[in-house]
Amino acid sequence: MRPVFFVLSFLAVMGLAFWAYRENYATQSALREMGRLQDEIASLREALALQRAEWAYLNRPERLRELATLNFERLGLLPLDPTQFGAAAQVSYPAPTILPGDALFPDISNPVDVTGQTSTEMAPPPADGQFP
Amino acid sequence: MIRTPLRPLARILLARQKGENPDTIERENLRLRHEEIRDRTRARAEVRLVFLSLGFLAAFATVGARMGLLAATEPVEPRSASAGAQILATRADITDRNGRILATNMQTYALYAQPKDMVDPGRVSRELAKIFPEIDPVAMERRLTDGRTFLWIRRVMSPEQMQRVHEIGDPGLLFGPREMRLYPNGTLAAHVLGGASFGAEGVSSAEVIGTAGIEKALDARLRDPAQAGAPLELSIDLTLQAAVEEILATGKTMLNAKGAAAILMDVRTGEILSLASLPAFDPNDRPNPLVKGDPGDSPLFNRAVQGVYELGSTFKIFTVANAMNLGLVAPDTMVDADAPRRLGGHMISEFQGKNYGPLLSVENVIVKSSNVGTANLALMVGAERQAAFFQSLGFFDPTVIELVEAPGAKPIVPKRWPDITTITTSYGHGISASPMHLAVAYAAIANGGVRVTPTLLRGGVPQNGPRVMTQETAVASVDMMRKAVVAGTATLADVPGYQVAGKTGTAEKPNAQGGYDTDKVVNTFASMFPADDPKYVLVVTLDEPVETSGSEPRRTAGWTAVPVAGEIIRRAAPLLGLRPVVEPPPVDELTAVAN
Numbered sequence: 001m002r003p004v005f006f007v008l009s010f011l012a013v014m015g016l017a018f019w020a021y022r023e024n025y026a027t028q029s030a031l032r033e034m035g036r037l038q039d040e041i042a043s044l045r046e047a048l049a050l051q052r053a054e055w056a057y058l059n060r061p062e063r064l065r066e067l068a069t070l071n072f073e074r075l076g077l078l079p080l081d082p083t084q085f086g087a088a089a090q091v092s093y094p095a096p097t098i099l100p101g102d103a104l105f106p107d108i109s110n111p112v113d114v115t116g117q118t119s120t121e122m123a124p125p126p127a128d129g130q131f132p
Numbered sequence: 133m134i135r136t137p138l139r140p141l142a143r144i145l146l147a148r149q150k151g152e153n154p155d156t157i158e159r160e161n162l163r164l165r166h167e168e169i170r171d172r173t174r175a176r177a178e179v180r181l182v183f184l185s186l187g188f189l190a191a192f193a194t195v196g197a198r199m200g201l202l203a204a205t206e207p208v209e210p211r212s213a214s215a216g217a218q219i220l221a222t223r224a225d226i227t228d229r230n231g232r233i234l235a236t237n238m239q240t241y242a243l244y245a246q247p248k249d250m251v252d253p254g255r256v257s258r259e260l261a262k263i264f265p266e267i268d269p270v271a272m273e274r275r276l277t278d279g280r281t282f283l284w285i286r287r288v289m290s291p292e293q294m295q296r297v298h299e300i301g302d303p304g305l306l307f308g309p310r311e312m313r314l315y316p317n318g319t320l321a322a323h324v325l326g327g328a329s330f331g332a333e334g335v336s337s338a339e340v341i342g343t344a345g346i347e348k349a350l351d352a353r354l355r356d357p358a359q360a361g362a363p364l365e366l367s368i369d370l371t372l373q374a375a376v377e378e379i380l381a382t383g384k385t386m387l388n389a390k391g392a393a394a395i396l397m398d399v400r401t402g403e404i405l406s407l408a409s410l411p412a413f414d415p416n417d418r419p420n421p422l423v424k425g426d427p428g429d430s431p432l433f434n435r436a437v438q439g440v441y442e443l444g445s446t447f448k449i450f451t452v453a454n455a456m457n458l459g460l461v462a463p464d465t466m467v468d469a470d471a472p473r474r475l476g477g478h479m480i481s482e483f484q485g486k487n488y489g490p491l492l493s494v495e496n497v498i499v500k501s502s503n504v505g506t507a508n509l510a511l512m513v514g515a516e517r518q519a520a521f522f523q524s525l526g527f528f529d530p531t532v533i534e535l536v537e538a539p540g541a542k543p544i545v546p547k548r549w550p551d552i553t554t555i556t557t558s559y560g561h562g563i564s565a566s567p568m569h570l571a572v573a574y575a576a577i578a579n580g581g582v583r584v585t586p587t588l589l590r591g592g593v594p595q596n597g598p599r600v601m602t603q604e605t606a607v608a609s610v611d612m613m614r615k616a617v618v619a620g621t622a623t624l625a626d627v628p629g630y631q632v633a634g635k636t637g638t639a640e641k642p643n644a645q646g647g648y649d650t651d652k653v654v655n656t657f658a659s660m661f662p663a664d665d666p667k668y669v670l671v672v673t674l675d676e677p678v679e680t681s682g683s684e685p686r687r688t689a690g691w692t693a694v695p696v697a698g699e700i701i702r703r704a705a706p707l708l709g710l711r712p713v714v715e716p717p718p719v720d721e722l723t724a725v726a727n
Binding site: 046049050052053054055056057059060061062065079080081082083084085 | 232233236237238239314316317318320370371373374375378627628629630702703705706707711712
């Protein structure tokens with residue numbers, strides 16, 4: 001019984017040593033990876049800050065004003081003016097959707113070609129031979 | 133344990149035979165037993181003490197060893213910590229109220245030399261002079277060869293310049309990383325931002341410190357590592373600021389003014405939405421202060437905050453408001469305005485020798501801007517109450533805005549208040565204040581009589597400051613100023629739809645001889661809009677403007693500052709989201725057309 005116990009504990013020690021060895025290297029590689037990622041994050045942050053600065057520089061009001069002047073023929077941009085405010089009454093209501101059953105819904109009990117016709121007054125069906 | 137009996141029978145019997153006292157035996161045994169107990173306890177205590185001292189030794193040795201280890205190792209960044217909580221060593225960005233960047237940092241490099249490693253100082257000097265025009269090759273070679281071991285050459289440079297220095301290829305030229313402050317909008321809001329420069333410099337880094345404006349006033353906040361991730365949000369609106377500066381610059385050019393300033397302020401929160409002072413400068417390349425002459429002529433001078441001027445008739449509304457607040461007059465009370473008039477031992481006359489008298493209603497005193505009428509009102513109020521009212525409006529102390537220049541701009545207030553001072557200060561002469569003071573005082577009228585503290589930081593909530601006048605007085609004052617715009621001295625600022633109310637002010641500039649120059653004036657227009665519920669105050673000041681479209685030059689504010697302010701309001705009000713209250717042109721009505 002005792003030799004078996006010795007062998008088992010020896011194997012356990014070997015196994016644990018192997019596990020610790022692997023964990024050590026895995027930890028070190030994870031730390032290296034983390035360091036690399038943090039360097040990358042830092043450089044990306046720096047690039048982001050630079051791009052923000054460049055965005056701000058390219059969008060400075062002075063330059064936008066010059067661009068608007070240069071491209072006035074195409075864009076027709078002018079400074080916001082008090083007269084550009086509108087009243088709600090100036091906005092037209094959307095055209096009512098006419099559903100089957102409504103009084104204004106066209107009568108299609110007589111099967112005719114109504115393609116392209118939205119008028120409530122039905123055009124008379126074309127006579128034979130009059131199709132283009 | 134085998135206990136020794138205290139009275140062993142054999143010895144007791146023996147002692148009895150000998151006629152001795154057996155009690156002595158018991159006492160002797162008791163003594164021995166106690167000695168044994170004592171020795172045992174002492175041994176146990178000694179063992180405990182040894183253990184305890186060993187424990188202490190181990191603990192102190194651990195602490196000592198750890199300290200030694202920490203002292204001896206090179207510092208490394210914690211690699212396993214996450215980058216969640218940001219502690220950044222950079223200076224915080226500055227943004228406008230909508231998050232658009234006003235100041236940020238950029239990575240660049242400084243150039244330095246170590247002459248002992250240099251191969252050919254002569255060639256290096258010539259090549260450097262080609263890249264950087266300000267370098268003199270002869271002087272540079274002398275400095276590189278005079279035996280020094282270290283020399284700064286450039287503080288910052290562009291990537292192109294850095295590449296060209298690389299191409300010189302000399303091992304004695306070295307680069308040190310630098311964080312550089314960058315103002316992408318150039319001269320825009322230059323006086324608010326101020327500028328930054330390098331403080332203590334090392335090879336691998338340099339500290340960036342603010343030199344003026346908000347960069348210096350809030351230097352500690354901007355450098356605080358715990359807040360570096362959070363940009364400093366100003367109350368300035370970049371779009372508004374650009375529009376205001378553009379119009380102000382146009383006005384300054386058209387009116388041949390020496391300088392101009394404008395302040396746009398929210399009357400309830402005290403937030404400054406735009407603060408402009410012309411001429412401006414580029415904070416990226418801040419000019420040196422003037423070494424001689426008037427510092428007020430430098431572009432670095434912030435006319436809106438540092439410029440302390442006699443603000444002229446814009447003060448009349450304070451006199452009138454004070455008189456109404458004290459219940460002495462109502463808007464329709466008639467006051468004596470017969471001009472010219474000898475008051476307080478001096479002749480007081482009106483503009484161009486006019487006479488608006490003999491009697492004028494208080495309202496028309498403001499509309500027509502009558503000096504004599506205001507002077508009589510001031511005499512009714514009295515010196516003490518007038519001074520107290522000016523003080524309550526903040527005209528006795530520097531403004532507390534977040535600019536490093538603000539505490540230095542102390543208003544010039546008369547030391548004594550005889551009648552003549554009461555009279556002249558009532559229409560803004562003999563008392564000097566900055567346009568910022570004026571904006572704060574007008575905001576108090578505009579918001580219904582509560583004093584606000586101006587601020588450049590966003591996130592303002594309506595301030596509940598001390599009340600300086602009643603709501604009724606404030607409303608009546610705004611009505612009077614509205615009439616001054618509709619039918620008085622400021623008609624050119626009557627922007628349709630925005631109900632501008634305001635008061636003009638034309639003050640002759642004091643000259644070196646102690647008198648006043650008639651052809652040098654400071655024109656001010658202090659206004660608020662919309663008059664039925666004022667939300668914003670706009671103060672425009674022009675320094676020495678002259679309007680030359682007529683037959684003779686005109687220097688009154690009505691012809692200079694007022695049209696500029698009107699144009700600013702016309703452009704700024706839509707940007708502020710204010711809709712004009714004029715009715716839009718009638719919608720074309722649908723007409724039934726018979727086919």
